[in-house]
Amino acid sequence: xxxxxxxxxxxxxxxxxxxxxxxxxxxxxxxxxxxxxxxxxxxxxxxxxxxxxxxxxxxxxxxxxxxxxxxxxxxxxxxxxxxxxxxxxxxxxxxxxxxxxxxxxxxxxxxxxxxxxxxxxxxxxxxxxxxxxxxxxxxxxxxxxxxxxxxxxxxxxxxxxxxxxxxxxxxx
Numbered sequence: 001x002x003x004x005x006x007x008x009x010x011x012x013x014x015x016x017x018x019x020x021x022x023x024x025x026x027x028x029x030x031x032x033x034x035x036x037x038x039x040x041x042x043x044x045x046x047x048x049x050x051x052x053x054x055x056x057x058x059x060x061x062x063x064x065x066x067x068x069x070x071x072x073x074x075x076x077x078x079x080x081x082x083x084x085x086x087x088x089x090x091x092x093x094x095x096x097x098x099x100x101x102x103x104x105x106x107x108x109x110x111x112x113x114x115x116x117x118x119x120x121x122x123x124x125x126x127x128x129x130x131x132x133x134x135x136x137x138x139x140x141x142x143x144x145x146x147x148x149x150x151x152x153x154x155x156x157x158x159x160x161x162x163x164x165x166x167x168x169x170x171x172x
Contacts, residue, residue, distance in 0.1 A: 009069075013066065092116060092118055095116060095118075095123070096116055098151060098155070099114060099116065099125065102147065102151065103127070106144070106147075107129070107130050109130075110130035112127060112128065112129060112130070113127070113128040114126060114127040114128070115127075122160070122163065123152070123158065123160065123162050123163070124162075124163040124164075124165065125148075125162065125163070125164050125165070126164075126165040126166075127164065127165070127166050127167075128166075128167055128169065129166050129167065129168050129169065130168070130169055131168060131169045131170065132168055137168060141164070141166060144164060144166070145164065148162045148164065149162070
């Protein structure tokens with residue numbers, strides 16, 4: 001769910017920002033060549049100061065929201081686990097690097113998109129896997145499950161279950 005919601009917000013913000021910059025760019029390109037457009041813009045700014053201020057406030061809040069969202073999504077996240085009664089902290093970056101290497105080895109000709117969610121004692125991986133015939137999907141998922149048990153259990157010492165949410169791309 002988080003993976004799809006993040007993708008939706010990314011697409012929505014990208015569309016709004018792209019549209020905004022396109023419209024403002026066309027407006028600014030036309031401004032020097034049209035005296036009536038300059039007159040309208042000047043009249044709008046001088047006569048509608050409250051509306052203009054509200055637009056400024058809206059843009060400032062959007063910029064602040066995007067900045068906060070970016071900060072929260074890019075900060076280091078850790079998962080703390082107990083191994084033989086000793087607390088150990090794993091950095092999300094290390095886990096992501098292991099996963100990127102794993103996906104590159106497993107599907108070298110495809111880029112596998114994935115999202116990692118760390119919450120207390122839960123590690124959840126959402127992955128968008130390449131097209132695999134339906135008859136082979138269960139076997140691949142069992143192999144990934146075994147590989148993850150080895151990777152997270154033996155290599156990283158993660159004693160809890162790793163939850164995988166996988167989807168397979170449609171055949172093109």
